[in-house]
Amino acid sequence: MIDFAGLKQQHEAISEEIEQAISRVLKSGWFILGEEIDCFENEFSDYIGTKYSIGVNSGSDALLLVLKALQIGQGDEVITVSHTFISSVDSIIRNGAKPVFIDIEPDTFCIDTTKIEQKITKRTKAILPVHIYGQPVNMDSVMEIAKKNNIYVIEDACQAHGAKFCGKRVGSIGDIGCFSFYPAKNLGAYGDGGMVTTNNPELAQKIQMLRNYGQPKKYEHNFVGVNSRLDEIQAACLRVKLKYLDKWNQNRRDIASLYNKFFKDIPIITPSEMKFAEHVYHLYVIRSGQRDSLQKKLSEKKIHTQIHYPIPVHKQKAYQELGLDAALPVTEQICKEILSLPMHPFLKEEDIHTIVEAIESSL
Numbered sequence: 001m002i003d004f005a006g007l008k009q010q011h012e013a014i015s016e017e018i019e020q021a022i023s024r025v026l027k028s029g030w031f032i033l034g035e036e037i038d039c040f041e042n043e044f045s046d047y048i049g050t051k052y053s054i055g056v057n058s059g060s061d062a063l064l065l066v067l068k069a070l071q072i073g074q075g076d077e078v079i080t081v082s083h084t085f086i087s088s089v090d091s092i093i094r095n096g097a098k099p100v101f102i103d104i105e106p107d108t109f110c111i112d113t114t115k116i117e118q119k120i121t122k123r124t125k126a127i128l129p130v131h132i133y134g135q136p137v138n139m140d141s142v143m144e145i146a147k148k149n150n151i152y153v154i155e156d157a158c159q160a161h162g163a164k165f166c167g168k169r170v171g172s173i174g175d176i177g178c179f180s181f182y183p184a185k186n187l188g189a190y191g192d193g194g195m196v197t198t199n200n201p202e203l204a205q206k207i208q209m210l211r212n213y214g215q216p217k218k219y220e221h222n223f224v225g226v227n228s229r230l231d232e233i234q235a236a237c238l239r240v241k242l243k244y245l246d247k248w249n250q251n252r253r254d255i256a257s258l259y260n261k262f263f264k265d266i267p268i269i270t271p272s273e274m275k276f277a278e279h280v281y282h283l284y285v286i287r288s289g290q291r292d293s294l295q296k297k298l299s300e301k302k303i304h305t306q307i308h309y310p311i312p313v314h315k316q317k318a319y320q321e322l323g324l325d326a327a328l329p330v331t332e333q334i335c336k337e338i339l340s341l342p343m344h345p346f347l348k349e350e351d352i353h354t355i356v357e358a359i360e361s362s363l
């Protein structure tokens with residue numbers, strides 16, 4: 001049995017520190033918006049390279065609250081991709097705005113920045129690029145287009161903690177960044193969690209209030225907010241894991257290199273890396289014309305794989321009445337070919353050999 005995300009091995013490696021961190025919170029008697037979240041927000045800001053970080057309940061809430069804070073709603077358009085997890089797009093729709101889909105590049109799986117400008121209208125308020133699988137989007141192009149058209153850039157960095165574009169961490173390049181701490185992410189909590197990052201003090205303050213019932217101070221409510229806070233126990237655990245993130249990301253990169261090397265003469269398409277970007281391989285995604293039979297054969301050999309994602313967002317049932325259908329040939333083609341192989345910092349070289357051999361014999 002080869003596990004997909006290795007969360008048990010991860011916990012084994014740091015269990016003592018985690019138990020100490022949890023115990024510290026339990027003994028403190030303080031569980032929401034205390035010292036742990038203050039420290040973690042500061043540590044995360046230092047790591048990502050922004051002035052502010054604001055902890056929230058999930059990556060989905062991070063995106064939702066960011067669009068709310070930017071007052072993006074009815075009548076507005078946001079440019080994004082259909083090849084992503086549903087939340088990138090849900091955040092737009094739930095705020096009453098319209099997602100405008102751009103196709104992706106077949107090699108990076110990220111937004112094709114050469115196709116953005118033709119979709120910009122008077123209603124366009126923001127571009128929401130997704131650093132999918134841990135692969136940084138070409139942010140130079142995105143920022144240039146945003147600047148020229150005076151629109152916001154909201155980075156969906158939920159799969160790319162620590163990834164760099166031209167030396168800068170993703171989540172620090174656009175106006176605002178959104179992260180998820182879903183357990184299997186590169187930096188994962190022991191439950192749900194998320195973070196917003198920005199250099200803009202007004203935006204930071206607005207998100208701080210939005211996550212806490214719209215309160216500037218207790219029992220004063222300036223606008224309609226929500227209850228979406230990263231709690232003290234999760235913050236304490238994430239502080240432990242943040243210290244290991246660079247090492248774990250390096251392990252992921254080393255594993256990706258091994259996969260690439262072993263797949264050299266096998267007829268599948270391996271992930272590519274952009275010259276100026278540092279991919280953090282949240283997922284290692286190959287392409288094959290025989291994806292479905294390959295996945296089945298691997299499963300018979302007890303190798304756990306997944307598909308991220310089998311149905312593009314614009315084809316989801318939930319959105320069929322919204323009239324969002326678009327011509328996205330690359331998005332629609334690759335979702336039939338992609339397969340995510342086991343990828344986590346504790347995967348062993350012998351496991352990689354087993355996986356590669358299993359694939360070779362299944363083709």
Ligand SMILES: *Cc1c(COP(=O)(O)O)cnc(C)c1O
Nearest residue numbers: 058059060085087158159180182
């Ligand atoms: C995981 C993820 C989200 C949502 O994060 P949750 O914490 O699960 O709500 C949003 N966007 C992308 C690209 C993700 O991978």
